[in-house]
Amino acid sequence: MQTSFYFDQTRCSGCYACVLACQSWHSDSSEAISWREVLTFEKGTFPDVSVAFLSLSCCHCLHPACLEVCPVGAISKRESDGIVIVDTDVCLGKDECGKCKVACPYDIPKFGGENNAKMQMCDFCFERLEKGQKPICVMVCPLEALNFGSTEELKNKYKNATRETEGFVHDPQVSASILFNPKYN
């Protein structure tokens, strides 16, 4: 089973609730970084403008590039649910290594501001999932633009879901576990 995200780009308003909720759920520190980001894509010239947002965290790829390049095996993929997790105790750090960030086609691995910061990324709130709860980003989205489930469930629920959307290119090498309702057809 592979756990996946679903993102409805027609609904996202770029409100950042998912970004800050993720950060504050996973850390008490005001220095903490969020494992999720919101990207804004502006198109056209005045007055024919269009704006799309993309809320993105680790997409827990079927074939994670980060895992393959990690020299110390700090990154692993859980068999039960396909969630990719990083062991910060094993990670060599950004200054000493940083290979995962280079390898990831979506520039997902995150590092704090400290010296030789260890890699951090979305763990799909697996502790919440184990309690039958939704990931915090899905839970807080005011417009229900984010959802999650097994890839099969999501494909059944969202028949027209795509693997690409504005700001996100499908990379068959890694096969990201995320489906979209795209803003533009």
Place this chain on the structure above:
Amino acid sequence: MGDHGNQSIPTACCHDCGGRCPYIVHVEEGKARKVEPYPDPALRPCVKVYAFPQKVHAEDRLLFPLKRTGARGDGKFNRISWEEALREVATQLKRVRDTYGASSILGLTANGAVGYLHSPLVLWRLLNMVGGFTNRWGSASNQAAHWASLVNYGTVGTGNSHDDLVNSRLIILWGWNALETMYGTGTPYYLVKAKEAGAKIIYVDVRFTNTAAVLANQWIPIRPGTDTAMLLSMAYVMIREKLLDEDFLKTYTVGFEYFSNYVLGKEDGITKTPLWAEGITGVKADTIEALAREYSTTKPAALMPAYSIGRTSFGAQPFRAAMTLAAMTGSIGISGGNAAGVGSRPGTSGTLGGPGSFPVGESPSEPVLPGGIKPLVVDHSLHKQYRIHTAMVWDAMLTGKAGGYPADIKMVYIACTDCLNQWSNTNKAAEAIKKPEFVVIHEQFMTPTARFADVILPVNSHWERNDCFRGLDYTAYGNKIIEPLGETKSDFEICCELAEKLGIEGYSDKSEDEWIRNVVPEPRDRAGNILSYDEFQKQGIAFTPIREQPIIAFKEQITDLKPFPTPSGKIEIYSEQLVRMGNPDLPPIPKYIPTWENIDDPLAQKYPFQLVTFHPPRRVHSVFYNIPAINKLEPSVVWINSRDASMKNIRNGDKVKVFNDRGATVLMATVTERIIPGVVAIAEGAWYIPDEHGVDHGGNPNVLTKDAPTPCGGIPYNTVLVQIERS
């Protein structure tokens, strides 16, 4: 809800946006750290609540009473005891009252806390019992919308509940950045549902906001302060092409013929054609004609003007014009329509505070009429006689009675507001507030206003006290989560203790808990069953009133021919009341009056850009500015169109200075296609950080805004001329 010694406690947000969002706080090992929403998407809060753990535990929280040591405004303070602080404030209150009269005490409050108990009203009650005080009048928010709704409908309860939006086929959001300003928790959700149900959404605004990004089928950019001209020309098209609901106008309105004559040019010789409007608004005549036809032929259609268009120098006019269009199309009192008024729910007082609020008593400084001076009236003569307009409090401090104000201000008592930062002309405010003999403030942080206080009384956060909050469709119980940090106290506790120091009896005969029980309406669950108070507190949310269908404003007037609460009993497109008031800036029918600082003003030679100041999507006004996680998401920027930017040699991310004769602010340029050329936009609420030359480096647009009331009592935050240069 205990779990291994941990607790999940329902509470709610206390700040002054249009929502009153309930949420749950998880306490782990005694620390309140994690925030989670209710599962219902219509109850989900915005990004800000996830910053509450940081805000409540912020290192810069004021935890002890402080007394000024340097010059006023230097920001130098010493810690003092509560005993000393309260004694000082009580002594000053008595001294100023006995020496100059109680009206020399100016009470400045706003909606920094909006609970049933913890709100500015606890201070009003205290000051009234001290012997009275001079209050302010004029809402910085929705004054024009309120006033215009009272004129046309006799009430501010003009809004359908937002679950009715899915029944609209056309929704025109006019200046309404609904997804980011949250008028009512759940409103963004209902709008998205409406769009997905097939409603066409047209967005008329200066900026292409994130609301436009998600919802708009069409964006119609318009110059600030010109909305009335466009609405009038839409009316012209509808009259010319006979796209009118004649029966509706005949049955439910008075004075349409006066309006029609004015639109057709019979009154002033100017025919309000789309071409006429194009020259004023910057909107193409074709676009206006198409919109007029679409609005009058699509049924049902909801024209939804927002408060922003009212925050212009003649901001009541676009609201009255929009309400007239709503009548011309028969869009009032029906599902899927909208009366185009202020949008409060029928039966509410017009504020989210709702009924049963804390009793303030009568003010001895004001004439003792039944109920005192009413906040919502058409004629503000009494307000002008006994109170000071919000935009003029700084001028009043400087000039007092000689300047035509009701009192010479000797003491200023501030609570629940960062007024120096948030009301117009902040540089003037920073000078004026040095003049009174004593300034005291209740605050959580060293805000730009608090820096000017003589004594700062530290207030606890809403996580440190119980309260209740009124949402549009529910009451939320704001449970206390943790003990008050440091020596902080609630506004209510401070006022109780001051009353005791002053020897005032009867300030409060109830505990905090008893007051809340007393002021909150009977709580019910979703099925309509009465909840005990204890159950309500435990569940955190109650639903009042219970309903199965959306609420439709004016349904009784339209269906059952019940009179409107206006003098004529009908919708007053023409108002005799306004004829009697005789103010040419408040004409009996809605008229286009060019704003003060407009692009044809000679001042535009020097300051060629119009400025609009919008609500910061990730702050509540000035609240959260000092919280790093939020500040990072809401940097101080000015929006400028790429054409203007290239003319001014400004690149995206450049440091720029925006200035006029009132002041200057330095911030970063956001060069974008998302704003009409000729206009720059800055979010309000960034903290005023002046350098030694008085130039603000926080990005606060109120160093630029004009301190003058609009004719209906509003503040013209969106009527400002400025220049912009690379810094």
